[in-house]
Amino acid sequence: MxxxxxxxxxxxxxxMINLMITKEGYETEMAQDGIDFLEKNxxxxxxIVTLDVMMPGLTTKDILEELKDKNNKxxxxxxxxxxxxxxxxxxxxxxGNVVDYITKPFDFxxxxxxxxxxxxx
Amino acid sequence: MSETEIVHVNFWKEMHKxxxxxxxxxxxxxxxIHNSVDFSDIVDFLNKVGGDAKSTILFxxxxxxxxxxxxxxxxxxxxxxxxxxxxxxSSFITEHIDTIDCVYTKPPDNLNDMKELIxxxxxxxxxxxxxxxxxxxxxxxSMPSNExxxxxxxxxxxxxxxxxxxxxxxxxxxxxxxxxxxxxxxTLFTDTILKLEVIREKVRWQx
Numbered sequence: 001m002x003x004x005x006x007x008x009x010x011x012x013x014x015x016m017i018n019l020m021i022t023k024e025g026y027e028t029e030m031a032q033d034g035i036d037f038l039e040k041n042x043x044x045x046x047x048i049v050t051l052d053v054m055m056p057g058l059t060t061k062d063i064l065e066e067l068k069d070k071n072n073k074x075x076x077x078x079x080x081x082x083x084x085x086x087x088x089x090x091x092x093x094x095x096g097n098v099v100d101y102i103t104k105p106f107d108f109x110x111x112x113x114x115x116x117x118x119x120x121x
Numbered sequence: 122m123s124e125t126e127i128v129h130v131n132f133w134k135e136m137h138k139x140x141x142x143x144x145x146x147x148x149x150x151x152x153x154i155h156n157s158v159d160f161s162d163i164v165d166f167l168n169k170v171g172g173d174a175k176s177t178i179l180f181x182x183x184x185x186x187x188x189x190x191x192x193x194x195x196x197x198x199x200x201x202x203x204x205x206x207x208x209x210x211s212s213f214i215t216e217h218i219d220t221i222d223c224v225y226t227k228p229p230d231n232l233n234d235m236k237e238l239i240x241x242x243x244x245x246x247x248x249x250x251x252x253x254x255x256x257x258x259x260x261x262x263s264m265p266s267n268e269x270x271x272x273x274x275x276x277x278x279x280x281x282x283x284x285x286x287x288x289x290x291x292x293x294x295x296x297x298x299x300x301x302x303x304x305x306x307x308t309l310f311t312d313t314i315l316k317l318e319v320i321r322e323k324v325r326w327q328x
Contacts, residue, residue: 059212084188084210
């Protein structure tokens, strides 16, 4: 079963996503910001990460740069309230292992479908 | 038998002409609640504010990147309005250099920092309309704690004291109702509360 890491500074949302993904049988871990995620990444070795784009501390760009030097390179699903231009979205997909981009507020079914589509095996 | 009691009754009236006049002449601290995620709907609204009079808008964005806003503005023009943008989101994905009409910065961490950002850019751009999009980053309106509400009301009071009446007379706070339903509207601290309801339907093509 794939391992999922939920990275979001909003505690309520983080826990809600975690509850939903756990119900589907995935093994999960949560992180409250980029630093917390990078620390937990080595131990937990997630296959997929849902990553909030706007968090205090490290920027998304910083986090994806840091991941390039790690042994474990999970697939990244970006969650964001931000509306980027098409050109910026293209840049996002070229940064690290970004596989999808979901805008908040989102439907949980949409997130689950995206996770299942990117699951291995 | 239901154990509920009526606490408030709302009256509704179709009055598009009055609404148009209200929007044209709005001043003070405005809360604009909307159900849309499209910047183009905000542009439509801004085009109605102040009518055809020339005005300068300072738009502080925590939702749309300036690049995304430009894509919209290439198709839908802001009539007779000059726009200055403080883009608080693009720095998350790439580095940018400030331009004549856009400043890039990291988003403020709290409402105090937000107020400082507003006052700093009012002094820089001297706008007569300030738009803050969006409030939803700072407060969970669906279940605000007492402390969050207190901070929010203090923010509204300080905006009125420090940001309105110096160079600008209209301050529009944008709130997306999809981010959580506001249980208690801040009626005491705002001059006008408007709800922008965008209704979309599939276009029925006719031969």
